[in-house]
Amino acid sequence: xxxxxxxxxxxxxxxxxxxxxxxxxxxxxxxxxxxxxxxxxxxxxxxxxxxxxxxxxxxxxxxxxxxxxxxxxxxxxxxxxxxxxxxxxxxxxxxxxxxxxxxxxxxxxxxxxxxxxxxxxxxxxxxxxxxxxxxxxxxxxxxxxxxxxxxxxxxxxxxxxxxxxxxxxxxxxxxxxxxxxxxxxxxxxxxxx
Amino acid sequence: xxxxxxxxxxxxxxxxxxxxxxxxxxxxxxxxxxxxxxxxxxxxxxxxxxxxxxxxxxxxxxxxxxxxxxxxxxxxxxxxxxxxxxxxxxxxxxxxxxxxxxxxxxxxxxxxxxxxxxxxxxxxxxxxxxxxxxxxxxxxxxxxxxxxxxxxxxxxxxxxxxxxxxxxxxxxxxxxxxxxxxxxxxxxxxxxxxxxxxxxxxxxxxxxxxxxxxxxxxxxxxxxxxxxxxxxxxxxxxxxxxxxxxxxx
Amino acid sequence: xxxxxxxxxxxxxxxxxxxxxxxxxxxxxxxxxxxxxxxxxxxxxxxxxxxxxxxxxxxxxxxxxxxxxxxxxxxxxxxxxxxxxxxxxxxxxxxxxxxxxxxxxxxxxxxxxxxxxxxxxxxxxxxxxxxxxxxxxxxxxxxxxxxxxxxxxxxxxxxxxxxxxxxxxxxxxxxxxxxxxxxxxxxxxxxxxxxxxxxxxxxxxxxxxxxxxxxxxxxxxxxxxxxxxxxxxxxxxxxxxxxxxxxxx
Amino acid sequence: xxxxxxxxxxxxxxxxxxxxxxxxxxxxxxxxxxxxxxxxxxxxxxxxxxxxxxxxxxxxxxxxxxxxxxxxxxxxxxxxxxxxxxxxxxxxxxxxxxxxxxxxxxxxxxxxxxxxxxxxxxxxxxxxxxxxxxxxxxxxxxxxxxxxxxxxxxxxxxxxxxxxxxxxxxxxxxxxxxxxxxxxxxxxxxxxxxxxxxxxxxxxxxxxxxxxxxx
Ligand SMILES: Nc1ncnc2c1ncn2[C@@H]1O[C@H](COP(=O)(O)OP(=O)(O)OP(=O)(O)O)[C@@H](O)[C@H]1O
Ligand SMILES: Nc1ncnc2c1ncn2[C@@H]1O[C@H](COP(=O)(O)OP(=O)(O)OP(=O)(O)O)[C@@H](O)[C@H]1O
Ligand SMILES: O=C(O)CCCC[C@@H]1SC[C@@H]2NC(=O)N[C@@H]21
Ligand SMILES: [Mg+2]
Ligand SMILES: [Mg+2]
Numbered sequence: 001x002x003x004x005x006x007x008x009x010x011x012x013x014x015x016x017x018x019x020x021x022x023x024x025x026x027x028x029x030x031x032x033x034x035x036x037x038x039x040x041x042x043x044x045x046x047x048x049x050x051x052x053x054x055x056x057x058x059x060x061x062x063x064x065x066x067x068x069x070x071x072x073x074x075x076x077x078x079x080x081x082x083x084x085x086x087x088x089x090x091x092x093x094x095x096x097x098x099x100x101x102x103x104x105x106x107x108x109x110x111x112x113x114x115x116x117x118x119x120x121x122x123x124x125x126x127x128x129x130x131x132x133x134x135x136x137x138x139x140x141x142x143x144x145x146x147x148x149x150x151x152x153x154x155x156x157x158x159x160x161x162x163x164x165x166x167x168x169x170x171x172x173x174x175x176x177x178x179x180x181x182x183x184x185x186x187x188x189x190x191x192x193x
Numbered sequence: 194x195x196x197x198x199x200x201x202x203x204x205x206x207x208x209x210x211x212x213x214x215x216x217x218x219x220x221x222x223x224x225x226x227x228x229x230x231x232x233x234x235x236x237x238x239x240x241x242x243x244x245x246x247x248x249x250x251x252x253x254x255x256x257x258x259x260x261x262x263x264x265x266x267x268x269x270x271x272x273x274x275x276x277x278x279x280x281x282x283x284x285x286x287x288x289x290x291x292x293x294x295x296x297x298x299x300x301x302x303x304x305x306x307x308x309x310x311x312x313x314x315x316x317x318x319x320x321x322x323x324x325x326x327x328x329x330x331x332x333x334x335x336x337x338x339x340x341x342x343x344x345x346x347x348x349x350x351x352x353x354x355x356x357x358x359x360x361x362x363x364x365x366x367x368x369x370x371x372x373x374x375x376x377x378x379x380x381x382x383x384x385x386x387x388x389x390x391x392x393x394x395x396x397x398x399x400x401x402x403x404x405x406x407x408x409x410x411x412x413x414x415x416x417x418x419x420x421x422x423x424x425x426x427x428x429x430x431x432x433x434x435x436x437x438x439x440x441x442x
Numbered sequence: 443x444x445x446x447x448x449x450x451x452x453x454x455x456x457x458x459x460x461x462x463x464x465x466x467x468x469x470x471x472x473x474x475x476x477x478x479x480x481x482x483x484x485x486x487x488x489x490x491x492x493x494x495x496x497x498x499x500x501x502x503x504x505x506x507x508x509x510x511x512x513x514x515x516x517x518x519x520x521x522x523x524x525x526x527x528x529x530x531x532x533x534x535x536x537x538x539x540x541x542x543x544x545x546x547x548x549x550x551x552x553x554x555x556x557x558x559x560x561x562x563x564x565x566x567x568x569x570x571x572x573x574x575x576x577x578x579x580x581x582x583x584x585x586x587x588x589x590x591x592x593x594x595x596x597x598x599x600x601x602x603x604x605x606x607x608x609x610x611x612x613x614x615x616x617x618x619x620x621x622x623x624x625x626x627x628x629x630x631x632x633x634x635x636x637x638x639x640x641x642x643x644x645x646x647x648x649x650x651x652x653x654x655x656x657x658x659x660x661x662x663x664x665x666x667x668x669x670x671x672x673x674x675x676x677x678x679x680x681x682x683x684x685x686x687x688x689x690x691x
Numbered sequence: 692x693x694x695x696x697x698x699x700x701x702x703x704x705x706x707x708x709x710x711x712x713x714x715x716x717x718x719x720x721x722x723x724x725x726x727x728x729x730x731x732x733x734x735x736x737x738x739x740x741x742x743x744x745x746x747x748x749x750x751x752x753x754x755x756x757x758x759x760x761x762x763x764x765x766x767x768x769x770x771x772x773x774x775x776x777x778x779x780x781x782x783x784x785x786x787x788x789x790x791x792x793x794x795x796x797x798x799x800x801x802x803x804x805x806x807x808x809x810x811x812x813x814x815x816x817x818x819x820x821x822x823x824x825x826x827x828x829x830x831x832x833x834x835x836x837x838x839x840x841x842x843x844x845x846x847x848x849x850x851x852x853x854x855x856x857x858x859x860x861x862x863x864x865x866x867x868x869x870x871x872x873x874x875x876x877x878x879x880x881x882x883x884x885x886x887x888x889x890x891x892x893x894x895x896x897x898x899x900x901x902x903x904x905x906x
Contacts, residue, residue: 011889012881014827018834019842019873019880025835026842047862055870067831074806075696075798076836081759085696085798086716090790091760092767150724152767153783158774176863183867186307187349188874253602253631267851287857295855301872302845302852305864315864316856349871352503367857379628382502382654383691405631442632516882536888544886551876552883556836565887598840616887 013060013193020056020064021071024048028080041093042169043080049100050107050136050177054128055184057192058108065100072097095147099140107135111181112192128181132174137167217399218292218370219243220264224273227259234259236422238273242401246394248410248430249403251419252441257403260419261373264401265293291320294369294398298376300360301349309335309351310344313363320367334366335359338392354385361392371399378406407434466648467541467619468492469513473522476508483508485671487522491650495643497659497679498652500668501690506652509668510624513650514542540569543618543647547625549605558584558600558608559593565616583615587641603634610641620648627655656683695803696756698748704800705746709809712797719793723786729778732785739792746799756799760791807832826890834880845872 027044045068053061068078077084079097088094110131118124141163149159225238234256242264251257262268263275266282266289275282277289297303306312313331322330335341338358343351348359357377364372374393378386390409393400402410410416416433418426418441426436474487483505491513500506511517512524515531515538524531526538546552555561562580571579584590587607592600600608606626613621623642627635639658642649651659659665665682667675667690675685704712719735726732743753764784772780807829817823849868850860858864 009824009827010881011884012877014831015834015877015881015884016874018831019838019877021831021835022838022842023870023873025839026846029843044862047866051866051870055874067828067835070807070810070828071832071835074803074810074832075801076803077696078835082755083759085756086713086794087760087791087798088794090720090794091787092763151783151787153771153779154767154774158770162770176866179863180866180870183307183863184870184874187304187347187867187871190874251631253634262851265855267855290855290857295852297848297852297855299848301875302849302868303856304868305853305858306867316858319856319858349875354502364856382500383656383687385502386654387691405635407632438632442636511882514886516886539886539888544883546879546883546886548879550841551879552886554830554837554880554884555833560833564889568888568891570892596840597837598844613887 016056017060017063017067020048020052020060021067024052024064024068025071025078028078028082030080041080042166044173045080046100046136046140046170047173047177049104049140050132050174051180053104053107053109053135054111054132054177054181055190056108057112058105060193061104061108062101065104069097069101090151092148092151093144094151096140096144098147099143102143103135103140105135106139107131108192110134116192125178125182129174129178132177132181133171136174136177137170141166217243217245218278220293220371221276222263222270222273223276225263225270225275226272227256227263227268227270233422235263235419238423240417240424244414245399246413246415247399247401248413248416248433249401249419250405250407250410250416250433250437255419256422257419258375260417261295261375261401261403264371264373265290265295267295291367292370294364294367294372296357296361296364296372296374296377298379300353300356303360303363304348304356307347307349309346309348309359312348312359313366316363316367330366334362337365338362352385353380354382354388357381357385357389358392361389365396365398369398371401372396374400374402374404376404377402378404378409407437410434466492466494467527469542469620470525471512471519471522472525474512474519474524475521476505476512476517476519482671484512484668487672489666489673493663494648495662495664496648496650497662497665497682498650498668499654499656499659499665499682499686504668505671506668507624510544510622510650510652513620513622514539514544516544540616541619543613543616543621545606545610545613545621545623545626547628549602549609549629552609553597553605553612556597558595558597561597561608562593562612562615565612569616579615583611586614587611601634602629603631603637606630606634606638607641610638614645614647618647620650621645623649623651623653625653626651627653627658656686659683696798697802698746698752698799700747700800702745702747702800704742704796707800709801709805710812712801713806713809716793716797720790723790726786727782729781729785732782732789736785736789736792739789739796742796743792743799746796748799752799756795764788764791830884830889842869842873845869 024045027048030044049065052064056064071078072084072088073086075085079088088097111128115124115127115131118127145160145163146156148154148163149156152159154162220242222238222240226233226236228234249257249260259268263270263282264277266275266286269283277293280289282289304312306315310331313334314327317327317330332341332344335344338361340355340358340362343355343359348356351359361377377393378389381389386406393402394412404410411430413430416428416430417424418433418437420441425440426433469491471487471489475482475485477483498506498509508517512519512531513526515524515535518532526542529538531538553561555564559580562583563576566576566579581590581593584593587610589604589607589611592604592608597605597608610626626642627638630638635655642651643661651662653659660679662679665677665679666673667682667686669690674689675682723732723735764787768780768784771783811825811828814823814825818825846865846869849865853864
């Protein structure tokens with residue numbers, strides 16, 4: 001091995017994290033849709049969150065999402081529809097946004113320690129899909145819905161029901177993320193980290 | 194290096210008359226102006242392109258790529274019209290693109306699937322070709338460039354020259370009548386550049402080649418120099434290159 | 443175009459003797475082999491580089507970029523050692539890189555900050571320069587390439603030629619004693635290529651230039667041809683280019 | 692994307708240090724959830740609105756910031772009023788409006804670089820034990836800003852190359868090459884950064900990095 005090796009986080013890791021955060025931000029340039037009674041945009045950025053975990057791995061994936069969250073906090077318009085600023089955290093979608101970080105982490109962990117170890121094509125594809133659903137949907141909602149309820153005064157049950165509006169879209173995104181991750185893995189082999 | 198053996202690239206048997214015999218489509222620009230964000234890049238262009246080998250040269254940012262993209266409707270004019278055999282690129286873009294292929298500078302952009310043959314098949318599926326015809330067409334296109342052995346290889350792991358040949362094959366497999374090239378040899382060494390040059394020279398469809406490699410266009414039928422929003426020179430290769438060297442270096 | 447007015451790029455007053463007078467560092471390769479994933483790319487290389495202008499040519503994939511990256515420790519050998527003025531790139535990489543600058547082929551990937559002046563400052567901060575000295579050094583380096591007006595511009599909005607000049611300036615601002623270039627002109631037109639060529643010719647530090655542009659190296663002191671894992675030819679530009687044309691096209 | 696939501700100016704809020712503004716916002720965030728009386732919440736919202744106006748941001752910018760939030764709040768208000776009762780809905784509306792307006796006042800009057808520096812100071816204890824690394828964070832932030840336009844351009848190039856081959860827009864077919872290209876670019880970008888002697892020499896003790904070369 002002749003590439004310089006470093007212990008801990010390398011320059012390349014920092015770059016990968018930043019470029020993936022850039023992809024998540026760029027996915028926000030696709031205009032978001034707002035539907036239904038819950039005022040949370042349907043955004044392609046969650047696809048980027050699932051992909052960050054599945055392609056980069058748990059730590060780097062979570063860091064990529066963390067970087068997007070940090071940029072939001074310092075007032076850059078990095079979220080879908082050009083939104084940003086501290087107000088987002090106070091608003092009804094703040095919980096989802098923060099949930100992206102553990103979401104990518106969980107997706108990454110499941111891909112790294114489970115899906116990547118499977119050898120049969122179908123089993124592996126299914127495992128990656130499950131990882132995207134678990135991290136990108138279950139974990140993100142686990143933070144998003146309680147905060148929606150707190151910030152809006154809606155009872156948890158109603159907030160959860162409202163949150164279900166996103167399930168169909170997010171399931172489609174999970175399938176897309178699994179297909180993309182599979183395609184990327186076939187073209188470019190990278191250790192998950 | 195000479196043209197690869199076997200059938201002339203793109204000149205496939207059956208169905209359509211061999212492109213070598215079919216005349217190149219006539220591309221006409223009528224009063225075409227284009228700009229980005231309000232800044233005009235090309236203005237008031239009138240052109241009629243019917244030669245089999247046309248070169249386009251000019252400075253960085255002069256509008257060569259924009260001109261190339263106009264020819265198959267990837268860019269539509271702000272004013273004026275572009276017609277390919279009479280079909281307007283604005284209203285008939287998809288149809289025009291099936292006649293006018295496009296090979297880009299960076300072959301990485303073109304690769305969708307990791308395996309060469311899969312990637313080539315993908316384009317054909319999108320044309321709606323019956324499934325069982327696809328493998329034959331793919332093999333034929335690869336053979337015609339002498340790269341049949343690459344069919345099962347990983348596209349992203351090919352060398353620069355091989356990738357560019359695959360990109361060319363993946364456009365040729367769709368049997369366009371004209372192929373537009375936007376700097377197809379910039380990333381290549383002498384040998385690969387010559388391979389691409391020979392492949393372009395030997396292929397049946399007409400070609401419009403945008404390039405900074407002034408040697409490449411030396412045998413062409415016609416060379417355009419794009420400069421300051423228009424075609425500043427239009428004529429034989431020798432004179433065009435001389436004009437360009439004098440005014441743009 | 444002639445060398446830009448003002449101080450010769452990199453030859454700044456004070457601190458260090460002007461690089462024009464300082465001799466180029468001696469770079470030595472002793473029995474160097476490198477490979478990727480078990481495939482050997484260069485093997486058993488012994489070289490001593492001390493000339494002021496050295497060209498490196500060779501086919502796609504022959505190992506030119508790998509050789510270039512060995513010179514400043516971006517790649518370290520699997521076997522053997524690379525010494526820059528006696529310092530091993532393996533153990534003293536950072537120090538070596540402060541003496542041996544590197545300009546890459548694609549300026550899009552080497553400008554890492556959104557604003558030009560910020561990008562120029564990056565290298566200086568890494569050298570540990572006091573904050574208040576930085577703006578002066580940055581302005582001086584930009585001026586020396588005649589691009590002072592670009593300081594506050596957004597990197598992504600520059601033209602290809604401007605980007606490559608900024609990339610060069612952001613390396614020169616660190617006052618390296620040698621600069622390694624990996625195909626600095628491939629993406630440029632005639633005019634921008636000449637601008638880069640002249641900037642390289644005029645600059646004070648020594649230069650090792652990897653290129654497919656055979657004209658570029660015509661006035662150099664020494665040209666290496668990389669071929670089949672080694673240096674197949676090493677000598678004057680004319681002969682090197684002739685050898686390359688004969689064996690590699 | 693390259694313009695931040697910050698609006699340059701020299702109002703009292705602009706002059707207040709980033710840390711102070713963030714502290715007040717954080718305290719208000721907790722305080723407002725402990726309060727429920729509409730009058731108190733209404734007063735808080737009014738103060739917040741006054742603060743936003745004091746930032747002297749151009750009206751166009753304000754409208755652009757507030758319109759999406761306004762729509763969101765209106766929908767939420769209707770939902771809460773329907774599912775709960777009008778009283779809860781009013782309290783929610785005023786509380787959220789106050790909080791979002793306060794946050795907006797901070798965002799409008801604080802340079803991103805200043806907020807970033809404040810966050811860095813906030814995480815300094817973590818940096819000292821080697822968990823966070825301010826230098827890497829600020830490099831990461833710069834890289835994102837630098838590469839969003841680049842990623843977008845590559846996205847368009849790929850879209851175009853696929854359209855030229857007759858492919859219809861297909862997110863999977865678009866994203867695979869985009870990500871592969873980005874991962875490959877990352878190698879070059881990292882080399883370009885290392886070639887310029889990153890990281891800077893003085894590093895906090897306990898930093899994870901030793902001299903980096905190894906075989
Ligand atoms: N999508 C775009 N958005 C905005 N400006 C653009 C876009 N594409 C091109 N331009 C601008 O239009 C002008 C012409 O660009 P074009 O790419 O056609 O030049 P070119 O002759 O192909 O240059 P090069 O030799 O560098 O490839 C340039 O100034 C360029 O910056
Ligand atoms: N990071 C890497 N991992 C694996 N293989 C690599 C890597 N970098 C280079 N190679 C391989 O090593 C060989 C030499 O590559 P190198 O980039 O040094 O060639 P080059 O002479 O610079 O070619 P070009 O003219 O195309 O730039 C090639 O076969 C290439 O595919
Ligand atoms: O832009 C924001 O304010 C944060 C966006 C949160 C959107 C959430 S994430 C899960 C769910 N799926 C979507 O498409 N949107 C929501
Ligand atoms: Mg172009
Ligand atoms: Mg190379």
